[in-house]
């Protein structure tokens with residue numbers, strides 16, 4: 169009998185962290201294979217910042233995966249995951265370095281689903297012709313080109329389409345109508361500064377909209393009200409309860425509910441949808457996110473775990489939750505192979521919204537809040553220190569091949585909280 173085979177699907181924030189943590193906790197008791205369709209990690213959270221600084225995020229926001237895999241003795245497969253059979257414990261994938269490869273299959277003892285989500289721009293009528301965004305380097309560079317070469321100084325609208333969350337984990341986490349509203353808040357504030365610094369007016373040019381009653385409600389109502397109060401005094405416009413985006417046109421955005429908004433530049437965050445092949449699996453909820461408890465284990469198939477955006481309990485779809493979920497996954501595997509006592513391993517993930525967002529002018533906001541999940545922490549700070557931390561986090565992440573030292577997050581929290589402006 170060989171060692172248990174852990175197969176990790178996906179190697180961005182959640183998948184890479186899960187594989188590294190499983191190796192750290194379970195050591196050589198397991199063989200680990202990681203599958204991703206690309207050989208680099210895309211550092212999504214800083215793409216918007218790079219765009220507004222006129223840097224090509226393709227050059228600055230990718231980290232090679234192969235050295236990270238080698239450092240932890242992780243077998244890496246470049247492949248497109250096509251299907252999962254949880255009864256026979258087999259993953260089918262297509263080795264995608266060259267077209268024409270035959271389908272291949274891997275047997276697993278433990279499966280970690282960390283495939284993120286599909287960002288469904290293709291469901292928004294008019295997006296390709298008239299929409300912009302910052303969630304990957306293609307769209308980031310398209311926006312960069314527009315801003316620095318084509319922008320005529322017209323109004324800007326920023327906001328989200330409606331998120332469709334499954335219901336099977338709503339006894340564990342609240343329901344959200346937008347998948348991740350840190351990025352629209354960040355782009356709104358930093359666009360205000362960009363417009364001012366490029367002599368196109370300023371915040372009064374920007375409307376931020378949300379499908380919900382409150383934008384970024386998951387950051388806690390105290391934080392949201394502070395943010396909205398400051399944004400409104402700075403001149404930003406706010407449109408809520410838009411329900412969903414009906415269509416993007418040359419003139420603006422039409423919503424399912426309420427008035428449309430006029431805008432030359434439309435920066436959009438779409439619905440986060442599970443990948444098509446995840447739908448109708450016995451491990452998935454009705455939309456296709458993987459059902460888990462808060463130890464990130466599927467209740468019906470305990471050898472299937474999930475973390476990051478692919479997991480149903482990861483709401484909002486946030487890097488911090490990917491990080492916490494990956495640790496929880498690794499503790500479970502370590503427990504099963506006798507490397508961690510249940511008293512430690514079974515500590516549930518305690519979700520918290522931790523987020524640092526660019527505000528332009530070398531300043532950022534820092535949010536750390538768990539009130540949405542029933543906790544008491546609700547911290548909001550702004551200033552140069554959070555901005556420095558946003559830049560430094562990425563540097564530290566790349567330098568350590570994706571590993572964040574245990575002191576990294578707590579130190580960032582303390583620095584932001586003590587030295588940021590209230």
Ligand SMILES: Cc1cc2nc3c(=O)[nH]c(=O)nc-3n(C[C@H](O)[C@H](O)[C@H](O)COP(=O)(O)OP(=O)(O)OC[C@H]3O[C@@H](n4cnc5c(N)ncnc54)[C@H](O)[C@@H]3O)c2cc1C
Nearest residue numbers: 178180181182205213248249283284476477485486487488
């Ligand atoms: C614009 C923007 C800004 C953000 N800013 C922040 C922020 O400031 N702070 C924060 O905490 N979070 C932020 N987030 C959220 C954060 O980026 C996500 O929560 C995080 O990327 C989730 O990580 P993940 O590994 O679960 O998924 P992903 O990052 O989506 O990774 C999924 C991986 O799976 C691979 N994959 C997918 N399908 C297949 C397949 N079929 N076969 C093979 N491989 C596959 C992909 O190649 C990818 O490597 C932001 C998101 C966006 C869009």
